[in-house]
Amino acid sequence: MKVKIKTLDDFIAQYPVAEAELILLIRAKIVELVPDVKEKISWSLPYFYLNGALCYIYRQKGTTHFYVAFAKGYLMQPHPLLTGETTVIKRFYILDKTTLDSDDFREVLLEAVTLNN
Numbered sequence: 001m002k003v004k005i006k007t008l009d010d011f012i013a014q015y016p017v018a019e020a021e022l023i024l025l026i027r028a029k030i031v032e033l034v035p036d037v038k039e040k041i042s043w044s045l046p047y048f049y050l051n052g053a054l055c056y057i058y059r060q061k062g063t064t065h066f067y068v069a070f071a072k073g074y075l076m077q078p079h080p081l082l083t084g085e086t087t088v089i090k091r092f093y094i095l096d097k098t099t100l101d102s103d104d105f106r107e108v109l110l111e112a113v114t115l116n117n
Contacts (some may be wrong), residue, residue, distance in 0.1 A: 001089065004044070005041055005044035007041060008023075008027065008039065008041065008046050009091050009100075010041070010052070011023070011041065011045070011046055012024070019059070019066070021064065022066055022094065022096070022100075023046075023057060025097055025100055026066065026068060026094055026100060027039075027046065027057070028046055028093065029101075029105070030068070030109065032048060033106060033109050034048070034109065034110075036050060037054060038050070042056070043056075045057065045058055050113060050116050050117075051116045051117060052071070053071035054070070054071060054112055054113065055068050055070045055071060055109070056068070056069050056071075057069075065093055065094075065095060066094050067091040067092055067093045067094060068091070068092045068105075068109070069084075069091050069092075070089065070091075070108070071088070071089065072088075072112060072115045072116065073088060073089050073090025073091070073112075073113075074087055074088050074089075075115050076090055076108070076110060076111055076112065079104070079108055081093070081108070082106075082108055092105060092108050092109075
């Protein structure tokens, strides 16, 4: 029986410790860079809202790679680390803490914030 994800703890509980730690680091970085962001589980994923949907955390199926998907990715400027084949969502892969602490992640996240204001 599949567990219904209602909280961030529920989401994290489905992953091994190393992956759970990365999820917590991603969450902490988003909250650090966007202190007014609101968190909510939606579609069984951790979503972050600021004047509407901003982004969410997701793990690529069949891998251990997580990414932050931006709801208004289609409006974002091209960036070498921003990917996506869809016409709406764009993804920024977080492979480890180094990627998360990069200026690239900060730049892309803050651009998304600007688009939501």
